[in-house]
Amino acid sequence: MNFTIEVNNNKISANQGDTILDALKRNGMGVPTLCHMKGLFPTGSCRMCVVEVDGRRNLVTACSEPVTDGMKIKTHSARVIESRKTIVELLLSNHPDDCLYCERNGSCELQKLSEDLNIRERRISGQKNNYKLDVSSASLVRDPAKCILCGRCVRVCEEIEGVSAIEFVGRGSKTFIDTAFNHGLNLSSCVNCGQCIMVCPTGALKEKPHIAETKDNLSDPNKTVIIQYAPSISVSLAEEFGLKPGQNIIGIMNAALRRIGFDYVFDTSFSADLTIMEEASELVHRVKNGGVLPMVTSCCPGWVKFAEEFHNDMLGNLSSCKSPQQMMGAIIKSYFAQSEGIDPEKIYSVSVMPCTAKKFEQQREEMTQNGISDVDAVLTTRELARLIRLHGIDIHKLEPELADSPLGTRSSAGKIFGTSGGVMEAAIRTAHYLITRKEMVKFQVRGVRGLEGRKEAKVQIGELEVGVAVVSGLKNASQLMEEIKNGRSDIHFIEVMACPGGCINGGGQPIGADEDAIRARMTTLYDIDEKDAIKASHKNPYIVELYDKFLGKPLGHKSHELLHTHYQKREVK
Amino acid sequence: MSIAIQEILAKYPNAKPDSLIPILQHVQEQMGFLSEDSVVEVGKYLNMPTSKIFGVATFYNQFRFNAPGKYHVMVCRGTACHVLGSATVLDEIEKNLRIKAGQTSKDKLFSLEVVACIGACGLAPVISINGEFHAKVTSESIKTIVEEYRNREVQQ
Numbered sequence: 001m002n003f004t005i006e007v008n009n010n011k012i013s014a015n016q017g018d019t020i021l022d023a024l025k026r027n028g029m030g031v032p033t034l035c036h037m038k039g040l041f042p043t044g045s046c047r048m049c050v051v052e053v054d055g056r057r058n059l060v061t062a063c064s065e066p067v068t069d070g071m072k073i074k075t076h077s078a079r080v081i082e083s084r085k086t087i088v089e090l091l092l093s094n095h096p097d098d099c100l101y102c103e104r105n106g107s108c109e110l111q112k113l114s115e116d117l118n119i120r121e122r123r124i125s126g127q128k129n130n131y132k133l134d135v136s137s138a139s140l141v142r143d144p145a146k147c148i149l150c151g152r153c154v155r156v157c158e159e160i161e162g163v164s165a166i167e168f169v170g171r172g173s174k175t176f177i178d179t180a181f182n183h184g185l186n187l188s189s190c191v192n193c194g195q196c197i198m199v200c201p202t203g204a205l206k207e208k209p210h211i212a213e214t215k216d217n218l219s220d221p222n223k224t225v226i227i228q229y230a231p232s233i234s235v236s237l238a239e240e241f242g243l244k245p246g247q248n249i250i251g252i253m254n255a256a257l258r259r260i261g262f263d264y265v266f267d268t269s270f271s272a273d274l275t276i277m278e279e280a281s282e283l284v285h286r287v288k289n290g291g292v293l294p295m296v297t298s299c300c301p302g303w304v305k306f307a308e309e310f311h312n313d314m315l316g317n318l319s320s321c322k323s324p325q326q327m328m329g330a331i332i333k334s335y336f337a338q339s340e341g342i343d344p345e346k347i348y349s350v351s352v353m354p355c356t357a358k359k360f361e362q363q364r365e366e367m368t369q370n371g372i373s374d375v376d377a378v379l380t381t382r383e384l385a386r387l388i389r390l391h392g393i394d395i396h397k398l399e400p401e402l403a404d405s406p407l408g409t410r411s412s413a414g415k416i417f418g419t420s421g422g423v424m425e426a427a428i429r430t431a432h433y434l435i436t437r438k439e440m441v442k443f444q445v446r447g448v449r450g451l452e453g454r455k456e457a458k459v460q461i462g463e464l465e466v467g468v469a470v471v472s473g474l475k476n477a478s479q480l481m482e483e484i485k486n487g488r489s490d491i492h493f494i495e496v497m498a499c500p501g502g503c504i505n506g507g508g509q510p511i512g513a514d515e516d517a518i519r520a521r522m523t524t525l526y527d528i529d530e531k532d533a534i535k536a537s538h539k540n541p542y543i544v545e546l547y548d549k550f551l552g553k554p555l556g557h558k559s560h561e562l563l564h565t566h567y568q569k570r571e572v573k
Numbered sequence: 574m575s576i577a578i579q580e581i582l583a584k585y586p587n588a589k590p591d592s593l594i595p596i597l598q599h600v601q602e603q604m605g606f607l608s609e610d611s612v613v614e615v616g617k618y619l620n621m622p623t624s625k626i627f628g629v630a631t632f633y634n635q636f637r638f639n640a641p642g643k644y645h646v647m648v649c650r651g652t653a654c655h656v657l658g659s660a661t662v663l664d665e666i667e668k669n670l671r672i673k674a675g676q677t678s679k680d681k682l683f684s685l686e687v688v689a690c691i692g693a694c695g696l697a698p699v700i701s702i703n704g705e706f707h708a709k710v711t712s713e714s715i716k717t718i719v720e721e722y723r724n725r726e727v728q729q
Contacts, residue, residue, distance in 0.1 A: 164622035171632045180623040181609055181638070188624065573613060573623055 003069040008076065020062035020073060022051060031075050031256030032084065032113055034201060035150040036063040038515075040159055048113070049082055051075045059083055074086065082163015085117045091148045092119070093126035102146070102203040107511045109201030110148060129413075131176055136184030138363045139192035139208055139356040144176045145411055147204040152179065153196035160500060162475035165190035165304065179189045179206075180573060183202055183399055189309055191474065191570045193302035193498040194356030198487045207356045207508060210377040211387055217348040217376075217437045218261045224342050227262040228328045228407075229253065229352040232418030232503040233381055235521045236354065239510045240385035241395050246520025247529065251400020264336075266407040268351065271328035272414035272426070273537035274546070277298060278563055279321045279423075280400050280430035280537075281554035287464070292316045294469075294484060294491045297423050299323040301361035302498030302507075305475050306568065310482045311567040317494075320564040322374075324417065325351050325358055326367050328407065329374030330562040335550045336407060344369075352384045354418070357498065380508025411540040412532035419522045420472040420502030421448035421455060425493040428468070429536040434463040443535045449526065451501045452518060454480065456491070472497040577603055578614045590619050597630055606637045634689075639677040642684035644722050646670070647701045651690030658711075659698040664686065665712040666700070669719050682726060683719075 001016040007029060012024035019042065024030055035046040042064035052058035059080060062073075074080060089112060094540060099105050129143035151168065158164045165188040169178040177190035199207045217223045234250035243249070257265045284297050298304055298319045307318060322330065327501045328351070333344040351358065355378075361367065362375040379387065388395065402408065413429055416422035425445045432433060432440045447457030453476040456469045467490045471477045481532045481561035485490065504521040505513070534540055551558045581599050585592050593615070598610050607630060616623045630636040645724035650661045667673055670683045693699045700718075705716050711728040 158622075164624050167622075167624040167628035169628055169631045180612070180627040189622070573610070 001258060003067075003178060005067055005069075005071040005073065005314040007073045007353035011218065016067075018067045020051060020053075020060070020065050020071075022069055023067050024062065024075065031062050032116065033063055034109065034113070034148070035152065037155060037199065038430060040155055043151065046355065047087055048084060050080060050455065052077050052080050059452050060452045069130050081117070084113075088113050088117055088119060089233075090126075092122070093124040094129045095148070099123075100561075102207045104203035110205060112562050113150060117447060127265040131151075134185035135180075135208070136183045136188070137190060137192065137208065138360040139358075140185055140194065140197065140434070141191070141206050141208055142177075142185065143180065143204050143206075145204075146202045147175070147177055148202055149175060149370055150201055152199040152201070153179075153205060154201050156195045157190075159500065160473045160475055161191065161302075161479045162310075163189050163193075163304075164189055166196070168411045183573070187573060191302040191305040191309070191343075191362040191472070191498060191529070192357035192507075195499060197356065197507050198425065198509070204494065206525075207380050207383065208359055209383060210359065210379055211383055211390075211554050214348075214350050214377050214379065214387070217350075220348075222347055223260070223348045225263040225348045225350065226266065226336075227257055227352065228266040228271070228325070229257075229349045229384075230325070230354055230409075230503060231267075231272060231419065231422075231511075231525070232354045232506065232521065233352050233384070235418065236381050236504065236509050236513075237385060239513060240382065240516065244520075245513065245517035246367075246524040248524050249395070252395050252398045254401040254403050255398040256388050256393050257394055259393050260387060260397075262350070264404045264407075265333070266328060267403045267410050267414075268324045268328050268353075269410035269414035269417065270540070270542065272417040272423075273411050273540045273543050274327050275321055275324045275332070275417075275544060276423075276426045276430050277547070277554045278327075279319050280434055281429045281430055281448050282285060282319055282321065282479045285555060287294065287466075289491065294494050295319055296468075296494045297496055298565075298567075299417070300497050301355070301357040303356070303474065303477060303496040305360070305399065306477070306498065306569070308567055308570040309479065309572045314485070315567045315569070317484075318567060320566065321360075321479045322367070322563055322565045323361060324414075325353060325378075326361065326374045326565070327364075327365070327563050331370060331546070333369065333372060334562055335546065338550075339561070344372055349375050350379060351371075351375050352379045352381065352511075354381050354473055354503045354508045355499075356380060356507040358508075364446065381506075381510060382508060385510070406542045406545065409540065409542045410565065411533060411534040411537050411543075412529040413537045414531075414540070416504045416525050416529050419449075419525050420451065420497050420500075421445075421470045422496065422502065422525065424448045424468055424493065426483065426537060427493070427495075427573075428461070430538045431466075432461045433538055435464065440502060446479055448495075451515070451522065453500060466493060467491040468493045468497045469494075472502055473500045474498050575610065575614075578611050582614070582618050585618075587621060592689075593619060593626065593629060594633075595619065597626070598611050598637060599704060605641050606639055607636075608640075634687075635677060637684075637686070639675070639684065642677045642683070643681050643726075644702050645684050645686065647688050647691065649689075649691040649693070649697070650673070650687050650695075651694065653694035654698040654700055655691075657697045657709075661701065661712055661716065662698050662710055665715050666719070669715060673683070705719050706726060 005014045012027040031049045036050040044061035044064035049062040051062045052074040129145040134142035238247040238249045296317045337344045359378045362378050367374045413426035448470045453473045454471050459466045469491050505518045637711045674685050698706050
């Protein structure tokens with residue numbers, strides 16, 4: 001039902017069931033919010049969105065109050081503004097106030113609110129927050145002193161990821177956010193996905209930085225420093241430099257990486273192709289030999305840890321393939337090192353990932369060869385942008401360059417890994433060829449595309465009908481796994497990504513991207529796929545060469561040694 | 574799983590998360606405190622994350638996470654005691670025992686708890702050690718009182 005409400009003396013239309021905030025947004029108006037999260041049930045706890053409603057004695061929260069016919073609202077009356085201002089002043093009263101040194105200087109919502117509300121003096125002085133930094137995690141750093149208790153991290157961890165590693169602890173003015181028994185993230189169930197960073201309004205959550213190590217090695221003349229970047233970096237990095245979302249700046253990024261001083265620039269999409277060769281072969285092997293089905297992808301390290309903790313009765317379902325990051329690392333320090341005559345110990349291998357969990361994955365014991373790590377440091381998209389700025393590089397002035405050969409050439413199947421459904425689609429393209437020895441007529445698998453949390457499709461491969469499912473957000477993954485455990489058998493292959501929408505929305509991506517930006521990144525990846533000539537991993541000539549010269553065949557002895565891994569059951573505390 | 578916890582949980586068949594607080598109270602009553610293992614077990618039983626239970630338990634003053642010491646010291650911080658200087662008393666005890674409220678000393682001899690009112694306002698400021706009341710305590714008398722309990726231990 002449609003009706004009219006009055007906002008600041010203007011009539012606007014609203015729908016039955018809308019909250020005031022919904023109605024305002026649809027009409028291009030707005031009020032500031034803090035605890036509000038799109039798509040989740042409103043809590044109305046921060047009171048930032050309060051508005052004045054005719055006939056109501058108290059201010060009401062726009063995020064949770066349903067509209068009613070003829071409602072008269074004032075969104076920016078003197079009383080409302082004063083109230084919002086006081087809330088921000090109170091939040092600032094115990095805040096460390098170290099903006100100049102803060103990771104989020106310039107992208108902080110608290111900073112923006114105090115700017116927007118024209119707060120120009122410290123009216124309320126409180127005792128400063130004094131909490132210990134939590135640096136225990138391989139991926140994340142938590143600084144509860146900067147926390148304003150909006151609870152968005154707690155909610156994303158529980159309601160989107162189904163992990164609940166953190167919670168409000170204590171009570172009243174002594175409340176803070178912490179893990180069970182104050183043990184720190186490392187000992188908690190945290191899967192390192194970094195979605196908490198993406199929703200944090202302040203600098204209370206950030207990635208564990210790897211910039212310093214990277215710089216040290218760049219200035220070491222004895223080290224060959226090699227960088228690889230994940231498929232989704234080239235379509236999100238632009239936003240860090242004020243360019244429009246979804247712009248693909250891969251050539252400029254290559255040029256920038258060389259200016260910074262990396263000796264070789266490789267594309268993780270190449271090893272995504274390699275992952276597909278191994279993973280599709282594994283799927284075909286399982287189907288033909290009655291192996292454990294459904295097979296579940298293993299390229300998302302957030303999902304892998306989640307499975308080890310919460311679904312460890314299904315570890316046999318996980319593909320034994322390492323992720324593209326780790327495969328690239330292993331190939332760099334074996335095949336590439338050999339062919340270039342470089343001592344693997346003198347290689348410093350860096351990756352740029354849209355992800356914080358990759359920092360954890362890189363440190364896993366299984367991800368080493370003879371005591372040498374496959375990958376030495378992992379930078380997020382944000383850290384790469386910082387590194388580029390640190391070197392004073394003006395990306396607007398750079399001419400595009402190509403990545404280095406041979407590990408910099410990809411098929412477009414490897415490129416679409418960056419979005420939810422991409423790994424599935426790439427694997428189907430190659431599995432189709434492996435089973436039928438024919439290419440797919442149309443390469444697209446439309447049913448697995450899009451940002452929805454769960455997608456299912458049936459794919460005809462020769463005479464075989466394969467049931468596939470793609471989930472993103474670990475809560476969705478959990479639900480699907482429960483269905484499988486309860487006997488669902490029409491699904492043979494599952495792709496899981498921890499972050500909603502896949503790596504394009506990863507925990508290492510630029511802060512502050514909305515759904516439109518994420519969609520733009522996805523669209524660009526599929527556009528690239530549309531325009532590329534080589535659309536399947538097995539047709540990448542450098543992949544063929546790698547198998548001919550070095551690996552032998554997929555699932556062969558060398559592959560097993562370098563490209564496959566195993567998983568461990570983890571007790572959840 | 575410890576048998577004690579098993580026995581407690583058996584008393585709550587088909588329990589839902591809203592039984593959490595009664596279960597935690599029961600565990601604390603039986604075991605003296607909420608151990609990590611017991612919280613993990615309760616979490617598994619109710620299908621609740623440990624962090625959530627810890628969050629709920631830390632909200633309430635009644636739950637403790639350390640085994641109580643042989644001598645459990647309760648310091649009254651009610652109004653009458655406050656007016657007569659219980660803040661200093663608490664401070665002094667914390668210094669003397671080298672623990673904060675909610676903690677247990679390393680030798681497991683003393684544990685410390687702050688309570689809102691013991692109900693003995695006439696004796697303010699008052700503390701209670703294993704149920705024995707000590708009236709009108711001062712920073713000076715606290716040293717003697719604690720010493721007395723330490724000596725009991727030596728004599729045994």
